Amino acid sequence: MEAELEKFRRELELIGERARRAALALGGVSPEDKVKALELMARGLDGAREELKAANRLDLEAAERSGLPAPKIDRLTLTDARIDAMIAGLRTVAAQRDPVGRVLERRTRPNGLEITKIAVPFGVVGIIYESRPNVTVDASGIALKAGNAVILRGGSDAFNSNRFLAGVLNRSAMAAGIPDGAVQLLPWTSREAVKLMLKLDKYIDLVIPRGGENLIRMVTSEATMPVLKHYKGVCHLFVDKGADIDAALKIIVNAKCQRPGVCNALETLLVRRDMAASFLPRFAETMRAEHVEVRGDETVRKFVPGAKPATEDDYYAEYLDLILAVRVVDDVKAAVEHINFYGSHHSDGILSPDADDVKYFQTFVDSAVVYANASTRFTDGGEFGMGAEIGISTDKLHARGPMGVDELTSYKYLVVGNGQIRE
Amino acid sequence: MEAELEKFRRELELIGERARRAALALGGVSPEDKVKALELMARGLDGAREELKAANRLDLEAAERSGLPAPKIDRLTLTDARIDAMIAGLRTVAAQRDPVGRVLERRTRPNGLEITKIAVPFGVVGIIYESRPNVTVDASGIALKAGNAVILRGGSDAFNSNRFLAGVLNRSAMAAGIPDGAVQLLPWTSREAVKLMLKLDKYIDLVIPRGGENLIRMVTSEATMPVLKHYKGVCHLFVDKGADIDAALKIIVNAKCQRPGVCNALETLLVRRDMAASFLPRFAETMRAEHVEVRGDETVRKFVPGAKPATEDDYYAEYLDLILAVRVVDDVKAAVEHINFYGSHHSDGILSPDADDVKYFQTFVDSAVVYANASTRFTDGGEFGMGAEIGISTDKLHARGPMGVDELTSYKYLVVGNGQIRE
Numbered sequence: 054m055e056a057e058l059e060k061f062r063r064e065l066e067l068i069g070e071r072a073r074r075a076a077l078a079l080g081g082v083s084p085e086d087k088v089k090a091l092e093l094m095a096r097g098l099d100g101a102r103e104e105l106k107a108a109n110r111l112d113l114e115a116a117e118r119s120g121l122p123a124p125k126i127d128r129l130t131l132t133d134a135r136i137d138a139m140i141a142g143l144r145t146v147a148a149q150r151d152p153v154g155r156v157l158e159r160r161t162r163p164n165g166l167e168i169t170k171i172a173v174p175f176g177v178v179g180i181i182y183e184s185r186p187n188v189t190v191d192a193s194g195i196a197l198k199a200g201n202a203v204i205l206r207g208g209s210d211a212f213n214s215n216r217f218l219a220g221v222l223n224r225s226a227m228a229a230g231i232p233d234g235a236v237q238l239l240p241w242t243s244r245e246a247v248k249l250m251l252k253l254d255k256y257i258d259l260v261i262p263r264g265g266e267n268l269i270r271m272v273t274s275e276a277t278m279p280v281l282k283h284y285k286g287v288c289h290l291f292v293d294k295g296a297d298i299d300a301a302l303k304i305i306v307n308a309k310c311q312r313p314g315v316c317n318a319l320e321t322l323l324v325r326r327d328m329a330a331s332f333l334p335r336f337a338e339t340m341r342a343e344h345v346e347v348r349g350d351e352t353v354r355k356f357v358p359g360a361k362p363a364t365e366d367d368y369y370a371e372y373l374d375l376i377l378a379v380r381v382v383d384d385v386k387a388a389v390e391h392i393n394f395y396g397s398h399h400s401d402g403i404l405s406p407d408a409d410d411v412k413y414f415q416t417f418v419d420s421a422v423v424y425a426n427a428s429t430r431f432t433d434g435g436e437f438g439m440g441a442e443i444g445i446s447t448d449k450l451h452a453r454g455p456m457g458v459d460e461l462t463s464y465k466y467l468v469v470g471n472g473q474i475r476e
Numbered sequence: 477m478e479a480e481l482e483k484f485r486r487e488l489e490l491i492g493e494r495a496r497r498a499a500l501a502l503g504g505v506s507p508e509d510k511v512k513a514l515e516l517m518a519r520g521l522d523g524a525r526e527e528l529k530a531a532n533r534l535d536l537e538a539a540e541r542s543g544l545p546a547p548k549i550d551r552l553t554l555t556d557a558r559i560d561a562m563i564a565g566l567r568t569v570a571a572q573r574d575p576v577g578r579v580l581e582r583r584t585r586p587n588g589l590e591i592t593k594i595a596v597p598f599g600v601v602g603i604i605y606e607s608r609p610n611v612t613v614d615a616s617g618i619a620l621k622a623g624n625a626v627i628l629r630g631g632s633d634a635f636n637s638n639r640f641l642a643g644v645l646n647r648s649a650m651a652a653g654i655p656d657g658a659v660q661l662l663p664w665t666s667r668e669a670v671k672l673m674l675k676l677d678k679y680i681d682l683v684i685p686r687g688g689e690n691l692i693r694m695v696t697s698e699a700t701m702p703v704l705k706h707y708k709g710v711c712h713l714f715v716d717k718g719a720d721i722d723a724a725l726k727i728i729v730n731a732k733c734q735r736p737g738v739c740n741a742l743e744t745l746l747v748r749r750d751m752a753a754s755f756l757p758r759f760a761e762t763m764r765a766e767h768v769e770v771r772g773d774e775t776v777r778k779f780v781p782g783a784k785p786a787t788e789d790d791y792y793a794e795y796l797d798l799i800l801a802v803r804v805v806d807d808v809k810a811a812v813e814h815i816n817f818y819g820s821h822h823s824d825g826i827l828s829p830d831a832d833d834v835k836y837f838q839t840f841v842d843s844a845v846v847y848a849n850a851s852t853r854f855t856d857g858g859e860f861g862m863g864a865e866i867g868i869s870t871d872k873l874h875a876r877g878p879m880g881v882d883e884l885t886s887y888k889y890l891v892v893g894n895g896q897i898r899e
Contacts, residue, residue: 077816077840077842080839080840080842081839081840160861162859162860162861166850166854168860168861173842175872176842176872258872259872259873273700274700277696277697279702279871279872279873281873297895300895303895303897304895304896304897307897307898308897311897311898393500402891411892415890416503416504417500417503417504419500419503419596419599419888420888421888421889422888422889422891423888423889423890423891424891424892424893425890425891425892425893426892426893426894426895426896427589427891427892427893427894427895427896427897428896428897428898430897430898431589431891431896431898436585436898437585437591437889438583438585438591448702449598449599449681449682449702449886450682450702450704450873450874450886451873451874453886453887453888453889454888454889463872463873463876464876465842465843465844465845465846465876465877466844466845466846466860466876466877467838467846467848468825468845468846468847468848468850468854469834469847469848469849469850470847470848470849470850471849471850472720472723472726472727472849472850473849473850473851473854474726474727474729474730474731474734474850474851474853475730475734475851475853475854475859
């Protein structure tokens with residue numbers, strides 16, 4: 054075991070050095086050459102479909118042998134349509150505005166120094182994910198558009214598919230003149246190997262974990278480099294006084310039912326006390342029709358036949374299912390307090406015609422995205438007009454909410470003088 | 477011991493809750509009321525000079541009893557001039573542009589959703605520092621200007637001074653209508669207490685350590701919340717072909733000698749090989765006149781009489797003293813390689829008349845501030861025109877280089893609709 058870890062360590066050093074070298078070169082690659090690299094990646098995938106499907110079959114056979122559940126096997130399967138989607142994704146990213154070199158600020162100081170703050174790549178980004186092999190392509194493409202090299206650690210289920218994909222992507226980047234190491238996959242998937250990778254702050258500038266809460270907590274506690282993460286989405290809507298009940302129900306159904314398994318789906322509904330009698334009976338009908346299980350406080354249960362009692366745990370829950378916690382609160386202030394206390398600072402909204410209440414809610418709810426009169430389901434890079442997205446951050450440092458290519462850059466200051474010294 | 481830690485834990489919870497409550501209120505305080513709070517803080521200090529000096533005397537007496545070295549005792553001493561400087565600092569921060577609520581981006585989506593990205597306070601900022609009591613005032617003022625509450629942990633030497641200062645600042649904020657808890661000092665200074673504070677991610681959104689490398693490494697490895705840090709400044713200048721030797725020597729003397737003990741002082745000089753014969757003899761003279769010890773490679777030692785040999789360790793060294801490592805390199809590419817390998821990604825510069833070399837250097841040197849033809853000593857919030865500064869970040873996440881009030885904000889997205897749902 055110790056000997057094996059030592060082998061990991063040595064190999065990891067080499068991976069790190071290669072990534073660092075590729076990243077330093079990428080810092081000077083022109084926007085046109087990055088577009089070229091992404092196009093070569095797209096063509097590389099297109100030209101290697103049959104080999105890719107063969108690699109994928111190895112994963113699928115192993116998955117069947119090990120009795121992986123059918124939905125997981127489905128997510129693992131690379132069909133031509135899914136390969137097309139990965140290729141199209143690379144071309145979409147290629148067509149986006151190049152985020153590197155943007156002038157973020159410029160000023161001339163009284164002593165004549167010209168100070169320019171410009172966006173630069175992070176350098177080397179580590180991405181730790183599970184399951185679906187498309188992440189290998191999507192994440193590599195977005196990272197490269199922002200001038201970063203990636204070290205990927207995919208899940209063991211998709212190991213053969215991921216290894217093949219990473220190989221194609223890296224060779225395609227090399228064909229565009231980028232040194233070996235722009236896209237590398239960790240050749241082991243064990244937890245010990247991941248932990249070693251998370252100590253590689255000498256080579257990795259940033260780690261992005263994508264997966265369940267346990268994976269993310271492990272990465273956060275082990276990593277010695279910065280981590281951009283997304284814990285969970287306990288999203289709220291608050292039905293304020295005077296809310297248009299038809300519009301509110303439409304938004305609630307969309308936020309809860311359109312795709313209950315995602316992080317921007319609604320988990321807790323708050324209803325203002327003086328709306329209870331007019332809103333809750335119609336709400337009860339709608340939820341019954343949509344097969345949503347309601348868990349409510351005493352007032353809610355009075356108006357919603359069959360509602361179960363909500364416990365304290367329900368207010369913290371990310372159900373990711375057709376279940377909704379419902380609570381009656383006195384006013385917008387009580388709604389904000391509930392959200393800041395029980396929520397996950399992801400996406401929360403108010404349904405209200407009252408400008409003062411909307412302002413209070415949007416000022417004091419401490420979440421990445423705060424809505425007025427719209428569904429929480431819009432928290433998404435594509436819906437925000439950012440193009441491709443690498444995840445949604447519930448952190449407050451650096452990136453909050455949807456993260457696109459801009460969020461994968463850092464900045465530096467260029468200072469130009471003509472002999473200035475400090476007095 | 478365990479009982480004491482348990483007491484710490486309970487008290488820390490209360491401190492955290494108070495800070496959180498103050499921070500949530502601060503999120504909605506108007507720019508005018510923050511200016512008022514800062515002015516009341518300034519007046520509060522002015523009116524409490526004698527009590528403050530009495531508290532400071534307790535620290536000074538303890539320092540003398542424990543045999544603290546004279547320079548440390550000097551840094552600990554609060555004179556009227558130093559109190560004036562703290563008061564002036566608060567008024568300078570008060571007069572700066574309010575960073576909260578700035579619109580960072582605004583777009584209207586095809587479906588009519590209006591998305592506004594605005595700057596918001598972080599919330600609660602933990603600041604861990606040593607020695608000088610003025611940090612208590614400077615850091616609290618900057619944090620409050622950006623709408624944050626602070627939990628301070630100062631050094632044990634300045635405990636009485638810091639406790640008194642934090643008390644005045646907190647009461648002054650309360651007089652401006654901000655709830656109790658905007659400024660709190662940890663009532664213990666032990667390492668165990670700090671470690672407990674660093675687990676308080678439930679209440680503290682961000683930690684900023686200020687001090688030596690050991691303190692910063694401890695904070696980084698213990699903290700479960702994000703950390704903005706500054707390791708060290710191993711700053712370089714590179715004398716390129718054709719550099720104006722008079723101007724170069726002036727800049728080198730300024731960068732090395734004006735204040736050798738600070739992080740933006742010069743530590744390693746790189747000289748292009750074809751400049752060695754013309755530059756190094758005059759450089760040797762100047763360094764002798766300035767009493768700078770030179771440690772150089774073979775070529776350097778040929779031209780600089782009395783220069784010691786530079787070892788590998790010298791190229792990593794942050795001397796903070798009148799010592800300079802000097803190395804001859806072949807060209808700008810070799811200079812950049814040296815800097816990225818041995819440097820600390822803080823501040824580095826090229827002295828060159830050649831636009832291509834300047835461009836290459838500024839593109840590929842991976843540092844927070846990259847200079848052309850100016851002293852590295854300008855890396856400073858004040859010199860950058862940011863106003864007050866809370867430190868200089870050598871991280872790439874969120875803030876890089878000097879950090880002012882803008883860098884103490886996060887952002888959120890406000891989305892306003894009229895019933896939009898996701899298709």
